[in-house]
Amino acid sequence: MSGAMTDIPPREAVQALRARMALSIVGQAEVIERLLIGLLANGNLLVEGLPGLAKTRAIKALAKNMECDxxxxxxxxxxxxxxxxxxEVYHQASGAGEFRFEPGPIFANIVLADEINRAPPKVQAALLEAMEERQVTVAGRTHAMPPLFMVMATQNPIEQEGTYPLPEAQMDRFLMHVRVDYPPVEDEVAVIEMVRAEEVAALTAASPSAPGASLAATPGAAPPPPIPQDAVFAARAEIGAIHVAPAMARYMADLVQATRRPDAFSADLARWIEVGASPRASLALDRCGRTHAWLAGRDYVDPEDLRAVVPDVLRHRLGLSYEAQGEGVAPDQVTAEILARVAAP
Incomplete structure (x- = not known):
C-alpha cells in the first residue's frame, strides 16, 4: 500500500485522482467524471470519439495515478x-511435463481494449465474458479476475470498413457509452502548451544538456503516491449507502419505460424507437446516479443526478428505427426527448 494515501478519506482520495487526471487531460472534465463514475460504480465503459481526442490518454491517466495493474x-x-x-502452455522439467495456465492481458485491474470493433466476434465474446462474469474459462478451468477489474473499450466512429460492430446484446453489457467531443479552442491552446512541456521534459530526462532543458520542470520532484485500491473499495461502500427515495426509483423506471412504450409519451418517440432498453438500463441508472450524487458530496440522489447520466446510460441501449436513422436522428436527441417528456419527481 501507498502509506501516504491510506489514511485519506475516500472522497478526498477520489478528488485527488480527479485533479491529477485533469493535469494530463485538458478540456475533458466530463470525460474524466464519467471514467470515475465507471470506476466507482464497478462497471465497464465504451468510450467513443474521433481519432486524437485523448480517449486512450484519459484511460491511461486514470491507471497511471492509481495503485493498479x-x-x-x-x-x-x-x-x-x-x-x-x-x-495453457506445456512445461517440461526433470523429465516430467505439465500444462500451466499463462494469463493473458485481460488479467489486470484496468484493461484498455483499444478499437474493440476491429477484432472478430470470437475475440469480442471472450472479452465480454470476462466483463460480465468477472472470470474466463480456458481448457475447462475457470480463472477469476482480480477484485478491482474494469474494462474500458474505445471505438472509432469513422472508418467502419473492415470492422465488426458490437451486437446490441453485447453493447448492453457496458455500464455507459461515453462520447468524447472536440475541446474548445482555449483548451486546445492549453493542450499544445502541455504537450510541448512534456516533450521538453522527456528530452531533458534523456539528455540534461540538450537545448531547452531549462524550460523543463524542476528536477528531483517526486511524483505523488498513487491512489490505493482500498480508497476505491471504501468509496464504493459509501456509495452503496446513498439514499434513493422511492420517488427517485420510480423516476428511473419511468425513464426506461419510456423507451419501451414510446407511444405513451410522444409521437416522435414512437417513430424513432424500435427496441427499448433492458432492465440493465434501470440498474445502471441506479448505480451511476448514486455515484454522481456521491461525487457531488451528497448522501441522496436527486433528479439532476439522473438527468446527468441518462444520455450515457441509454445512448447504446436504444434500437432506433429505420425512419429515425433516415432522418439523421441521433440517440442523444432521443434521450433529450425522453427527459423532456417524463415528469421528474
Whole structure:
C-alpha cells in the first residue's frame, strides 16, 4: 500500500485522482467524471470519439495515478481469443511435463481494449465474458479476475470498413457509452502548451544538456503516491449507502419505460424507437446516479443526478428505427426527448 494515501478519506482520495487526471487531460472534465463514475460504480465503459481526442490518454491517466495493474490490448482482425484470455502452455522439467495456465492481458485491474470493433466476434465474446462474469474459462478451468477489474473499450466512429460492430446484446453489457467531443479552442491552446512541456521534459530526462532543458520542470520532484485500491473499495461502500427515495426509483423506471412504450409519451418517440432498453438500463441508472450524487458530496440522489447520466446510460441501449436513422436522428436527441417528456419527481 501507498502509506501516504491510506489514511485519506475516500472522497478526498477520489478528488485527488480527479485533479491529477485533469493535469494530463485538458478540456475533458466530463470525460474524466464519467471514467470515475465507471470506476466507482464497478462497471465497464465504451468510450467513443474521433481519432486524437485523448480517449486512450484519459484511460491511461486514470491507471497511471492509481495503485493498479494496467494492460492495453490493441484489437486487430487477426487477434485470437487466447491473445486476450491467455492459454495453457506445456512445461517440461526433470523429465516430467505439465500444462500451466499463462494469463493473458485481460488479467489486470484496468484493461484498455483499444478499437474493440476491429477484432472478430470470437475475440469480442471472450472479452465480454470476462466483463460480465468477472472470470474466463480456458481448457475447462475457470480463472477469476482480480477484485478491482474494469474494462474500458474505445471505438472509432469513422472508418467502419473492415470492422465488426458490437451486437446490441453485447453493447448492453457496458455500464455507459461515453462520447468524447472536440475541446474548445482555449483548451486546445492549453493542450499544445502541455504537450510541448512534456516533450521538453522527456528530452531533458534523456539528455540534461540538450537545448531547452531549462524550460523543463524542476528536477528531483517526486511524483505523488498513487491512489490505493482500498480508497476505491471504501468509496464504493459509501456509495452503496446513498439514499434513493422511492420517488427517485420510480423516476428511473419511468425513464426506461419510456423507451419501451414510446407511444405513451410522444409521437416522435414512437417513430424513432424500435427496441427499448433492458432492465440493465434501470440498474445502471441506479448505480451511476448514486455515484454522481456521491461525487457531488451528497448522501441522496436527486433528479439532476439522473438527468446527468441518462444520455450515457441509454445512448447504446436504444434500437432506433429505420425512419429515425433516415432522418439523421441521433440517440442523444432521443434521450433529450425522453427527459423532456417524463415528469421528474
Amino acid at each position: 494496467f494492460s492495453r490490448i490493441q484489437f486487430t482482425p487477426d487477434l485470437l481469443p487466447s491473445d486476450v484470455t491467455g492459454t
